[in-house]
Amino acid sequence: MKTLLVTQADLRKLVHEVGIDALMDQVIEAVEGAFRAFDTSRTELRQRDGFTLRNARTGVLEWMPVMRQGETITIKVVGYNPLNPRRYGVPTIIATNSVYDCETGHLMAVVDGVLATALRTGAASAIASRHLADPDSRVVGLVGCGAQAVTQLHALSRVFSIQRVLAFDVDPVAQRSFPKRVGFLGLDVRAVPLETVEAEADILCTVTSVGVGEGPVLEDGRLRPWLHVNAVGSDLPGKVELPRSLLERSLVCPDFLPQALVEGECQQLRPEQVGPSIIEVVQNPERHRDWRKRSTVFDSTGFSLEDEAVTRVLTELARRHGLGMDVELECLAGDAMDPYDLLLPGQGVQAGEEAPGDSRHKVRVA
Amino acid sequence: MKTLLVTQADLRKLVHEVGIDALMDQVIEAVEGAFRAFDTSRTELRQRDGFTLRNARTGVLEWMPVMRQGETITIKVVGYNPLNPRRYGVPTIIATNSVYDCETGHLMAVVDGVLATALRTGAASAIASRHLADPDSRVVGLVGCGAQAVTQLHALSRVFSIQRVLAFDVDPVAQRSFPKRVGFLGLDVRAVPLETVEAEADILCTVTSVGVGEGPVLEDGRLRPWLHVNAVGSDLPGKVELPRSLLERSLVCPDFLPQALVEGECQQLRPEQVGPSIIEVVQNPERHRDWRKRSTVFDSTGFSLEDEAVTRVLTELARRHGLGMDVELECLAGDAMDPYDLLLPGQGVQAGEEAPGDSRHKVRVA
Numbered sequence: 001m002k003t004l005l006v007t008q009a010d011l012r013k014l015v016h017e018v019g020i021d022a023l024m025d026q027v028i029e030a031v032e033g034a035f036r037a038f039d040t041s042r043t044e045l046r047q048r049d050g051f052t053l054r055n056a057r058t059g060v061l062e063w064m065p066v067m068r069q070g071e072t073i074t075i076k077v078v079g080y081n082p083l084n085p086r087r088y089g090v091p092t093i094i095a096t097n098s099v100y101d102c103e104t105g106h107l108m109a110v111v112d113g114v115l116a117t118a119l120r121t122g123a124a125s126a127i128a129s130r131h132l133a134d135p136d137s138r139v140v141g142l143v144g145c146g147a148q149a150v151t152q153l154h155a156l157s158r159v160f161s162i163q164r165v166l167a168f169d170v171d172p173v174a175q176r177s178f179p180k181r182v183g184f185l186g187l188d189v190r191a192v193p194l195e196t197v198e199a200e201a202d203i204l205c206t207v208t209s210v211g212v213g214e215g216p217v218l219e220d221g222r223l224r225p226w227l228h229v230n231a232v233g234s235d236l237p238g239k240v241e242l243p244r245s246l247l248e249r250s251l252v253c254p255d256f257l258p259q260a261l262v263e264g265e266c267q268q269l270r271p272e273q274v275g276p277s278i279i280e281v282v283q284n285p286e287r288h289r290d291w292r293k294r295s296t297v298f299d300s301t302g303f304s305l306e307d308e309a310v311t312r313v314l315t316e317l318a319r320r321h322g323l324g325m326d327v328e329l330e331c332l333a334g335d336a337m338d339p340y341d342l343l344l345p346g347q348g349v350q351a352g353e354e355a356p357g358d359s360r361h362k363v364r365v366a
Numbered sequence: 367m368k369t370l371l372v373t374q375a376d377l378r379k380l381v382h383e384v385g386i387d388a389l390m391d392q393v394i395e396a397v398e399g400a401f402r403a404f405d406t407s408r409t410e411l412r413q414r415d416g417f418t419l420r421n422a423r424t425g426v427l428e429w430m431p432v433m434r435q436g437e438t439i440t441i442k443v444v445g446y447n448p449l450n451p452r453r454y455g456v457p458t459i460i461a462t463n464s465v466y467d468c469e470t471g472h473l474m475a476v477v478d479g480v481l482a483t484a485l486r487t488g489a490a491s492a493i494a495s496r497h498l499a500d501p502d503s504r505v506v507g508l509v510g511c512g513a514q515a516v517t518q519l520h521a522l523s524r525v526f527s528i529q530r531v532l533a534f535d536v537d538p539v540a541q542r543s544f545p546k547r548v549g550f551l552g553l554d555v556r557a558v559p560l561e562t563v564e565a566e567a568d569i570l571c572t573v574t575s576v577g578v579g580e581g582p583v584l585e586d587g588r589l590r591p592w593l594h595v596n597a598v599g600s601d602l603p604g605k606v607e608l609p610r611s612l613l614e615r616s617l618v619c620p621d622f623l624p625q626a627l628v629e630g631e632c633q634q635l636r637p638e639q640v641g642p643s644i645i646e647v648v649q650n651p652e653r654h655r656d657w658r659k660r661s662t663v664f665d666s667t668g669f670s671l672e673d674e675a676v677t678r679v680l681t682e683l684a685r686r687h688g689l690g691m692d693v694e695l696e697c698l699a700g701d702a703m704d705p706y707d708l709l710l711p712g713q714g715v716q717a718g719e720e721a722p723g724d725s726r727h728k729v730r731v732a
Contacts, residue, residue, distance in 0.1 A: 001456065005371075005693060005695065007693050007694055007695050008694040008695065008696065008697045008698070008699065008708075009694065011697060011709065012708060012709050015706075015709040015710065016711075020706060020709070020710055044417060046415075049412075049415070051410060051431065051433045051439055053468055053469065053471065059471075061433075061439050061466055061468075061471050063429055063431065063441065065417065065429065067417045067427075073417055073427050075429065075443060077441060077464065077466065077473070078471065079466065079467075079470060079471010079472070080471065081469070081470055081471055084470050084471075084702065085702035085703060088469070088470050089702055090367065090470055090472070090698045090702050091698065091702045091703075091705070092702075093471075094470060094471040094472050094473075094696055094698065095471075095696070096464075096473050096695060096696060098443065098462075100427055100443065100445065101445075102419055102427075103419065103447070103454070104445060104447055104450050104454050104456055104460060105419065105425075105427050105444065105445010105446065105447055105450075105459075105460040105461075106445065106456070106460050107443070107460075107462050110476070110695065112695055112696050112697045113696070114696050114697040114698060114705065115697045115705050115709070118705035119705075145703070146703050147702065147703050147704060147705045148705075150703075150704055150705055150706060151705055151706075154706075174703060177703070181701070181703065181704045181706075181707075184706070184710055325693075327371060327373050327691075328373055328374040328375065329371065329373050329374065329462060329476065329478055330374065330460055330461070330462060330478050330479070330480050331374045331377060331478045331480040331481045332374070332456045332457065332460065332480060333374065335547070336450065336451035336455055336456050336457045336458075336513065337451060337457075337511070337512050337513050337516075337540060337543070337547065338513060338516055338547045339457070339480065339481050339484035339485075339513045339514075339516055339517055340381075340386060340516060340520075340547075340550070341547075342374075342378060343377060343378050343381040343386070343481070344381065344386055344550055345382075
C-alpha cells in the first residue's frame, strides 16, 4: 500500500498548471460544499489539542482530526510560532495534513499544510463574507500583513469587486512589503495608518499574531455600521483581536463553536450572545440575509472540516495532474502476521505453503 | 527545511546492515533508557485519543503524542483493526511515527510505525520481564500468534536463555505457521493446547485481539506460582485478557497508569490494587526484586514514550547508514510572509530588496 506525498515542488507545479485563481476558486467551492453538506451523523469533528512549544508564551503544536465516517480520517498537525519568520525565516504556521483510510488505518496521503492552511483560511473568510457582508462592499481592510493576509485578500478578490485595499501592520517592514506580495492581484493596495483601515473598510480581516492578553488590535468608534469582520488571528485562550463592544452589537458567527468559545473571539461573549455558526449560515442563507447591511463578525479559529476539504482538493488535483510521489512508508508487504517478513532473508511464507489469513489482497515486493 | 522519510525499503536495508538482533538490542536499550530517565518536568505524555473506524466493534485510529521539552514532539498515529489480516492482507496494527521540532513545529521525520510498534512492544515486555520475572525462567508461553507475538519472543530471547516456547492461538492456521515465523531464532517452538501453555510457562505473553467483553483468554488454576505475564493485547475499554483472580494476587505493573485504568488489565482493579508503574520499577529495581519469585503482571497498553524511543533509534540508525529520503514536504522556502512565494512566477522578494524578517536562515529553492 502506497502513501501519496504532495510536496512543495508538486504544489509549485500544480499552481503553474492550474493557476492560483482557479486553485483558490476550487478551495472556496470545496470548503463551502463541506459546510453545506456537514452532518454530524456522518462527520465527526474534534476540537484541536496540543502542546505548548518551547517558546512558552504563544507557540503551540496542535493536532486537528476529523473523520468522514466510512471514508477517511484527516489529521492536520500544525505548529504556530510567531517567532518563526524573524528567528528562523519560516512561516508562523507550519503544518502537514495526513489522510488515513477508515477501513485499515493506512496512511493514504501526506500533503503540505502551509499552503493548504493559507488557502482554506482565506477561503473560509470569503465564504463568510459572501453570506454576511454587504454585497456592495468595495473597500477591504487588513490588520496584519503576514502570510495569512495574502490569501485573505486573494480569496476575497474572487468573491467581491474590490476597489481599494487598506493594509496596516505594527511591523512597518511587513506593512511596506505587503503591496508587493499581493501585486499579482492587480489591486489598489495601500499601506495606511490603522485609523484609516478602521474608518474606511467595508470588509475587514484581522490577521495578527497579537500576544495573549495584548488584544484587541482594533478600536471601536469609527467603524462603518455595515462592517463585516473576519477575525482570523485568535486561536489561543486569552488571545483576542476585536473589542468586546463590536462583538456585542454584531452578529458573531463562529466557525466551530466549542473551539471558538475557548480560543476565538467568542471567549469574550456569553454563549447566548453568540450567533449561528458559519455552517448554519451556509445551510440557511436566507435566514441571516438582513444582517448584510449591519455589523457582522466571522470568528474564524480554523477547524478541521476546512483542512479536510482543502486536502481533498490538493490530493485530487495532484492525482489528476500526475504529481506527487507514491512511497511505501509502512511495512505492510508480505505476511500480515510477521513484522520481519521481507526484512530478514529467508523469512516469510513461501509460494505453495499455507499462509495465514486470506492472501488474495497480499502484495509482495520483490 | 527537509523531512526525513524512513520507508519500508529503508528498514529492509537497515535490518540487513545492522542485523535484527542488534536492532532489537538497541530498541530494548533505548526504551529502558527512556523509562530510567523519565521525568515529568521534561517529558509530557498524553493519553491516546482517537476515532472508531467503520468496523465499529473493535477498529480504532488513534494519535499518541509525547513531547520532550525543548527538543521534539513525537506523534504516532496508529490504526488497529483485527479484520485487517484476513480481509486486506495487512497487519492488524498500521502506524506511522512523526517527529516535530519543538522550536518551529517543522516535521523533521516520518518513520514507518508498523515495524517500530512491533519492536517497541516486544522491547517493553523484555524490560518488564527482566525486572519482574524469575531470572531462571526457561519456558516462554505465547497466547496469540500474530505479528506482535514474533517480537515478544524475539525480545525475550535477547534477555533470557529460553529452552522451550509454547504457542497457542484460537486460529489454527496462525498457530501452525508460528514456528516458521520465529524460525530465525533457532528455538524449540511448539504449537500446543492452551492448557499446556498455562501449566508450563515461566513467562507468558498474551498477545491477542480478543473482542471487547470476550476475555479473559487464560484460565486461572494451573499457572505456575512464579509466573510473570506480559499482558499486551488489551488496548480498548472492555477488552481484557487476564482473569481477575490472577491480577488480584499479582504485582500488577502498568506501563502508563491513566491509560491502563481505561483500557488495560487495570480496568479490572481498584486503583489501590495496582502496583508500581514500569517506570517506577525500572527507576527503583531493588525495591521490587522479591516479586521475581512470585506472580507478576506487566499491563502493557503501549504508550508514547516507547514510540519516541524506537523512533529515535530508527531515525538515528537511518542517518548513520545513509538511508531514508529527504523531501521538502512543507512549503517553507522563500519569503516566510508569502504563502505564494516560489509558487507564482515573479512573486517574492528579489535580491537587494528589503525583505521582511531576518533573512539569515532563509533557504531559496532555484
